[in-house]
Amino acid sequence: MPVDLGSTGNTGITAGAYGRLLKHLGIEAEVTVWDRMQQLAVPDERVLQALHIDTRGVWLGTPDNRPNRDLEGDSYVDEWGVVRARPEGGLYYDVVKSPLSGEITESDLRAFDWPDGADPGRFRGIAERARMLRNETPYAVVFHAAAGFLTRSQYLRGFEDWFTDLVADPDLLGQIMDHTLEVQLETTAIGLREVGQYIDVMMFGDDIGVQYGPMVSPEMYRRLLKPRQKKLFELAHSLTSAKLLYHTCGSVVELIDDLIEIGVDVLNPVQVSAAGMDTxxxxARFGDRLSFWGAIDTQTVMPRGTPEDVRAEARRRISDLAPGGGYVLDTVHNIQADVPAENIVALYDEAVTFGRYPLKR
Incomplete structure (x- = not known):
């Protein structure tokens, strides 16, 4: 049974947890952050081998023309004009200014300086890395494609205005998502032409669930979001034979049939603490049409449980999801800063010992 750590920006490890893991494993290495907002560390190859990780990631680079620009204090503005800041004592960078919030019109959207999806900095070196991983290693190659058009539209508009627009001005919201989708389509097309022949998995992500159900009603999802996702996924499938891994947090059981219909092959992170997400x-319901990636509880078990609690969690999820194939073990989203190193090691050790086919009963 395969296991993952660090192949994408949604299956990684935060810098604080990673630093303690290095110390626990006795590995001397720099802690390099590659995702500033989430504070994700680049896993050292020695760590990946020590934990028997079966995946290796390929990530898009920083745009040449509009890289992140530091502002006063611990804050920065990204290429979309979204300002993020880390509060004193905080772990992550929160959105503090959305450039399209408030009263706006179609003319404001036309005048907005949208990012260039074809910026060469995004693609520099990705083909070389993907080719090397394909030809020189035994690992599954995972391409983390461009950030989701839905999430980008929320950052741009601001969450309060975004949710208000769902009812008050869905046409305006649709236009914003069309703009963010066009950037993602361009980046996806170029990226997959660079790496499509070398990869096994391509990852796309947009949260459409929350703790107790879908983020929007199923009807709104099918009217506003699903057609745009379908356009993106059809493009992706036309450019590579790789499987499409889709990341959405929350309770999405009501939408899984829709996701399968539009081309999702694998669901991540399988947030087991959310309503209805019983593995x-x-x-039983979707396993003949869908694979699962994740499912190890990061809300309670990983940060607060003992190593034996973590091992029991691993055995439960393997027993539920791995029979017949179709399961990649990983944590639900990134390993957070409060997870003890002992629990990380216990998770991957149990995966290796219990997750061998034929599975133990």
Whole structure:
């Protein structure tokens, strides 16, 4: 049974947890952050081998023309004009200014300086890395494609205005998402032409779930979001034979049939603490049409449990999801800063010992 750590920006490890893991493993290495907003560390190859990780990632680079620009204090503005800041004592960078919030019109959207999806900095070196991983290593190659058009539209508009627009001005919101989608389509097309022949998995992500259900009603999802996702996924499938891994946090059981219909092959992170996301039920209901990636609880078990609690969690999810194949073990989203190194090691050790086919009963 395969296991993952660090192949994407949604299956990684935060810098604080990674630093303690290095110390626990006795590995001397720099802690290099590659995702500033989430504070994700670049896993050293020695760490990946020590934990028996079966995946290796390929990530898009920083745009040449509009890289992140530091502002006063611990804050910065990204290429979209979104300002993020880390509060004193905080771990992550929160959105503090959305450039399209408030009263706006179609003319404001036309005048907005949208990012260049074809900026060469995004693609520099990705083909070389993907080719090397394909030809020189035994690992599954995972391409983390461009950030989702839905999430980008929320950052641009601001969450309060975004949710208000769903009802008050869905046409305006649709236009914003069309703009963010066009950037993502361009980046995806170029990226997959660079790496499509070398990769096994391509990852796309947009959260459409929250703790207790879908982020929007199923009807709104099918009217506003699903057609745009379908356009993106059809493009991706036309450019590579790689499987499409889709990341959405939250309770999405009501939307899984829709996701399968538009081309999702694998669901991540399988947020088991959310309503209706019981792994045994999900496997029984969708396992003949969908694979699962994640499912190890990061809300309670990983940060607060003992190593034996973590091992029991691993055995439960493997027993539920791995029979017949179709499961990649990983944590639900990134390993957070409060997760003890002992629990990380326990997770991957149990995956290796318990997750061998034929599975133990």
């Amino acid at each position: 045994a039920v999900l496997k």
